Amino acid sequence: MSALGVDLAAIVLAAGSGSRMRSGLRKPLHPLAGAPMLAHVVDALGACRPDRIVVVLGPDDEIVAKEMQTRTAHLPLEVTEQPAPRGTGDAAACGLAALGDPAGDPEAGELLIVPGDAPLLRPATLRELVAHHLASGAACTLLTARVEAPSGYGRVVRGPEGSVRGIVEQADASPDELAIDEICTSVYVVRRSFCGPALRRIRPDNAAGEFYLTDIVQVLARMGHRVDSFTLSDATEAQGVNDQAQLAAARAEVRRRVIDGWLREGVSVVDPHTTHIDVTVRLAAGVVLRPGTILEGHTVVGADAVIGPYTRLVDCAVGAGAVVEMSQGTDAEVGPDERVGPFASLGPATAP
CATH class of the missing domain: 3.90.550.10 (Spore Coat Polysaccharide Biosynthesis Protein SpsA; Chain A)
Structure with a gap:
């Protein structure tokens, strides 16, 4: 039923x-x-x-x-x-x-x-x-x-x-x-x-x-x-999607909705126009996303962590209070209160 x-x-x-x-x-x-x-x-x-x-x-x-x-x-x-x-x-x-x-x-x-x-x-x-x-x-x-x-x-x-x-x-x-x-x-x-x-x-x-x-x-x-x-x-x-132009417009709307949802949950997004968050990402209250932040896959970010500027994380786990700036990571883990970057490249065995 x-x-x-x-x-x-x-x-x-x-x-x-x-x-x-x-x-x-x-x-x-x-x-x-x-x-x-x-x-x-x-x-x-x-x-x-x-x-x-x-x-x-x-x-x-x-x-x-x-x-x-x-x-x-x-x-x-x-x-x-x-x-x-x-x-x-x-x-x-x-x-x-x-x-x-x-x-x-x-x-x-x-x-x-x-x-x-x-x-x-x-x-x-x-x-x-x-x-x-x-x-x-x-x-x-x-x-x-x-x-x-x-x-x-x-x-x-x-x-x-x-x-x-x-x-x-x-x-x-x-x-x-x-x-x-x-x-x-x-x-x-x-x-x-x-x-x-x-x-x-x-x-x-x-x-x-x-x-x-x-x-x-x-x-x-x-x-x-x-x-x-x-x-x-x-x-x-x-709005349907039949070509690449319509797909781009739909992507922009989905991105806006995702960010609006996280703003209501207490996440700070400094520049929504340059921030991308996948629907599978999970963020805790108090997280700060600086301009140029891209969070993809099953990335999880703990409370009060700061990500960015100009950082891309894919399937990463970031602990509470950590800072990751001007870096990229895939399948990496950053512990609570740790600081990463600038210019770091993180993988499964490279996180501090």
Whole structure:
């Protein structure tokens, strides 16, 4: 049973080729603050505690599957394959086919569907979305956002009374529809008993010749089912990652969030703009990070230690009250109240 008291399964759509990244690294594995992009998405689902999480990958994504299964052993995660790139609607159908209900009812509960390239989604947002969906009694609830520059996103089309009628992709939109500033984030909660029938009614009648998951909204509305929406208060969460520029922007936002979190915990960051902290780093209250500090991996820093300026530590342990300045270290240990640097290079056997 999920955190919201209902049967809840999640499908993560991560089968895209990522050709616009122009990188030899598989798109879901591009790192942000020390964790793969896909891991950020899967971790955000944790607030809802879904009973099962199915990640839909492409046919050549074995390395992605192995990485995610290693990193997310604490979650009920499994992977399945979309054999051919036939669109997000087909990918969702592949995920749905991989799900089974332990109680014997294959259509019980709700489905939370999220894209694998949206690393800025907050756990609290997904939980609030599911809670809103359950309270509304809708067949489907989509997460939307209002943005000043909606180019590239599907637009939310509403009826005269304000109800959601459908989503139109940019390539298929009319000039009036292109002027709409409310976008679909590709995040949905769907009553499971309605999802399969709706997906089977989707047709590839669009400019790309693909099965669009966005069409499920219009299908359900035409079937007479209620479609609701939940609008983001912070549109930044809607930003997807399709190229290196968008990845850089997402990395900057994740870095800002990580630093803000540590500031609230009593860590002093002298210059947040030149400081980098991986999500796996652990800091005690009273730590001071001077400009140019980079902390990566499973680095741990004790209370009142001072790191920097211009110091990079990877998988290091720094004791309380220690000072490490203008140095670099990997797998090193610095004892309490010890002073290291400037210009030190630390390894497993080189710490004082």
